[in-house]
Amino acid sequence: MTATLRFLGTGDAMGVPRVYCDCAVCTEARATGVNRRFRSAVLIDDPEAGHIMIDCGPDWGRMMETAGLRFAERMLLTHGHYDHIGGLPEWADACRWQERRGVAYAPEVTIAEVTARFPWLSRTIEFRPADGGFRLGGWNVRAWRVNHGHNGYAHAYRFDHAETGWSWAYCPDAIGLSEAEKAPLAGLDLLVLGTSFWHETIPYERRSVHDVVEALELLRELKPRAAVFTHLSHDIDLTRRYELPESVRFAETGLRIRLGDG
Structure with a gap:
């Protein structure tokens, strides 16, 4: 049985709709919900390892209910920002x-940030x-630090299957990657990458996540077989048709991808 990746949340730090915003995307999200997005998180449903989530933002309970899920045995955390740990x-x-003990994997620096903010978590969660x-x-899973621009740093995760050699990575919060930071993302079967805007125009030094234009350029260098863009802001309208390469798509809530196909 093949493992499955399910997108439970595909939004940026504010989610969609933004409560204060009346743009076309936020208005559509309230009306029909195509663009409604929880903060970014994915679920790996693996026949050997069970249910594993990457990140646990403040929408955790609502996204679990929406997905028809009641529990996840394990978590992987990319960094200590509230939109990734608030749940x-x-x-x-x-x-x-x-009466179950959860297990959370994270780089030591993130564990320190999380347990300083929520010191009681260790009663029921093993870090x-x-x-x-x-x-x-x-x-086989590895984590490494990536540049998060104005917001400091985050971490990406790479997964390599020990038997099949199939590889994929999850990198939702990054921009301006160094050569060392890009190296583990090269030549993957699947890359899940954060892209908040199509083309973000605020000064580069104030930005924290790739836009789609930059991400497409990065894909030409990294050459994954397929890519999914997540961490989408209210600038991305899923009711529109965008000119993306055939192997690239935007994440949608509930999207499932079989890990190991092809």
Whole structure:
């Protein structure tokens, strides 16, 4: 049985709609919901490792209900910003209520940030450092630091299947990557990459995530077999048709991708 990647949240730090915004995308999101987006998170449904989530933002409970899920055994955290960890207290309460102990993998610097902000989480969640790599089911997993521009740094995760050699990576919050930061993203079967705007015009030094124009240029260098853009702001309108390469698409809530196909 092949593992499946499911997109539970595909939005940027503010989500869509933004409560204060009356733009066309936010208005459509309220009316018909095509563009409604929780903060970015994905679920790996693996026959060996069970349910594994990457990131746990403040929409965790609502996205779980929307997806028809009641629990996730493990979490991987990319960094300590609120839109990626704000749901951890709710997950911890789910662990307490069900008398189960969750396991969260993260680089040590992120574990320190999370436990300083929410010191009680360790009662029901076991935090395991991801810095040296680890194994989840048939996947060898590694995490490394990436530039997050104006917002400092985040981490990306790469997954390599020990038997098939199939590889994919999740990098939702990055911009202006160095050669060393790009190296693990090269030649993948699937790259999930954060792109908040089509073309962001604010000064570069104030930006924190690739726009689509930059991401497409990066893909020409990295050459993944397929790519999905996530972490989408209210600048991206999924009711429109965009000129993207055949192997590239925008993430949509509920999108499922079989990990290992092709």
